[in-house]
Amino acid sequence: MTSNKPKSSIVIIGNGISGITTARHIRKQSNVEITIISDESPYFFSRTALMYVYMGHMQFEHTQPYENNFWEKNKISLVHKRVAKLISEKHMLAFEDGSSIVYDKLVIATGSKPNRFGWPGQNLKAVQGLYHKQDLEQLEAWSGSIKSATIVGGGLIGIELAEMLHSRGKKVHFLVRESSFWNAILPEEESEMINQHIRLHGIDLQLETELKGIESNEEGRAKGVHTTRNEFIECQWVGLTVGVSPNIDFLKNSSLETGKGIKVNSFLETNLPHVYAIGDCAEQTEPLEGRQPIEAVWYTGRMMGETLAKTLVGEKTKYVPGNWFNSAKFFDIEYQTYGTVTSTPVYEEEQQLFWKHPKKNNSIRLSFNPSTNTLLGCITMGVRLRHSVFDEWLTNKEPMDSVIKNFKTANFDPEFYPTYEKELTMEWETLKRHNNP
Known part of the structure; x- marks a missing residue:
């Protein structure tokens, strides 16, 4: 393993809204050296805009809020690699390619990953979630051969996928476990409004229906799904959108204290000195009354980034999320x-x-x-x-x-x-x- 002298004293893993907001706000207040690491995309992009790229409303480069030279002009180094391991006793990150980088302060902002619950066939070809840029590219690659698609899970990503596929003229089956769409969040009247609206767009919304398994063709690609209603739905693509969970698998053997996410206090500090976690991957050990320990929401990610930046330039600041x-x-x-x-x-x-x-x-x-x-x-x-x-x-x-x-x-x-x-x-x-x- 080779080790390079670090170019920065603050290293940020993840170039989503949380990590990028932290870097930008540090730079506004300090000349400290900053490195941002991501294996997803060399440059920051708006994740919420991915659906509009697929629907033809914009090109991918239009999802990038900053010109590519913005980072160099602001002396923010970008590393397009995948972190394999945190070696906290050496203040070091090891990359999958065998190289490494050391840090003085580390910010982990690795976001979420789509959930999978062990369904038969969940790892077949043409079975995926929608979260990362690579997911969009994968969907685009399959789209030409999709006539019918099945989406499993009735949250915000699920309905986005339904709209995306519908815009390309695909037949969409939408399996939702609950008795009404998103009714853990939406009251009855609003939930029913959305039920009707989904169906008005020609989507086959199947409530109180779950996935039992995905069947394969001879090439290892999904050819249909079996539901808990003992129905077989023929399709060429399956979207798994049953929520997300913190993207922290690479930290399994580290000394970081984790639960569902990386446990942090109200200052976004982990149990390790000079190591912080923010955004979707952070789990609050002392959430405010009425708030969840993990809030995988764009707005809270940005707020965490702004708060942590103050701490990292010497003004220790408590994270106060404000009104939901x-x-x-x-x-x-x-x-x-x-x-x-x-x-x-x-x-x-x-x-x-x-x-x-x-x-x-x-x-x-x-x-x-x-x-x-x-x-x-x-x-x-x-x-x-x-x-x-x-x-x-x-x-x-x-x-x-x-x-x-x-x-x-x-x-x-x-x-x-x-x-x-x-x-x-x-x-x-x-x-x-x-x-x-």
């Missing part, structure tokens, strides 16, 4: 969520105001504390809100009367997005009369 926020698209229905909105609320702790357009896929759901009448959270479908306004309301525990009265200020762009303040006000007044007869 996420967004997605279900085909052409935009979805936003802020704060806490449970799919099955406990009445004494959370009440909800819900309005839905009688004909369109537009809805607003506000959750509030029934004892104080203060805002807890929001879910919108087909209604885009201003993040800054809602974030401030949640931080200030805004009274519901004030939220309803000023809801127009939260509308993202009234010129292009319809506003429904009048209808929401009527629903609120009705709910208040019901609560206070």
Whole structure:
């Protein structure tokens, strides 16, 4: 094994949003040497845009927010290699090609990998997930021979894949274990809206249906799936989208403390000195009330990167994730969520105001504390809100009367997005009369 004198004192494994945000914010505050390692792509790209490359809306290079010379200009070294092992007692990373690099401080931001649960046939050709750039390339390589595809798992990646394949004219079968799409997250009305919307696009949505196994043709390629309904679905490609898990296999024999992810404290420190973990691969040992130990979300990854950068330049900073926020698209229905909105609320702790357009896929759901009448959270479908306004309301525990009265200020762009303040006000007044007869 050869060892090269390090070019940097801070080494970052992973060039996703967490790792890149850390590097950029360190550079804004310090001239310390930085190296970013990734075996996925030489340059940072927007992972959420991969689907639009497949759908023909953009070229892959358009997913890269920075010019290729940005990194050299900012004196950030890029290493396109795969890390095989962490040798923490030597402050060293060993690469698969036999070379190595040493570090003064190490940031692990290796993201997630698609889950596989030991199904028969899960390792056949034309069976894959969708997370990495290589997954997109693999899907593209198979696409010419796909007439029918089966997607297993009803989360955000699953519905993205359904839209992608549908855009190429493929027949799509969509197996979802739950009784309604994403109903652990979405309340009943929103979940049913998406069920109908998926089917309206010609997708064969099969609820309460799981994968039993994948059958192979004589060439070792998937030719169909067996379901828990004892049905065989003929297809030439299978997408496994039953969630993701931290991408930390290369750390199995290291001294790092791991659970599902790499365990970190509120300063994003691991159990090893000068070793940190952020993003999808980090598992909080002390998550805030109502938050998950692992949050595989773009927004939290960016926030962790910004926080850790301060610590790495000498301003030790606690990670405070702020109010929960996420967004997605279900085909052409935009979805936003802020704060806490449970799919099955406990009445004494959370009440909800819900309005839905009688004909369109537009809805607003506000959750509030029934004892104080203060805002807890929001879910919108087909209604885009201003993040800054809602974030401030949640931080200030805004009274519901004030939220309803000023809801127009939260509308993202009234010129292009319809506003429904009048209808929401009527629903609120009705709910208040019901609560206070």
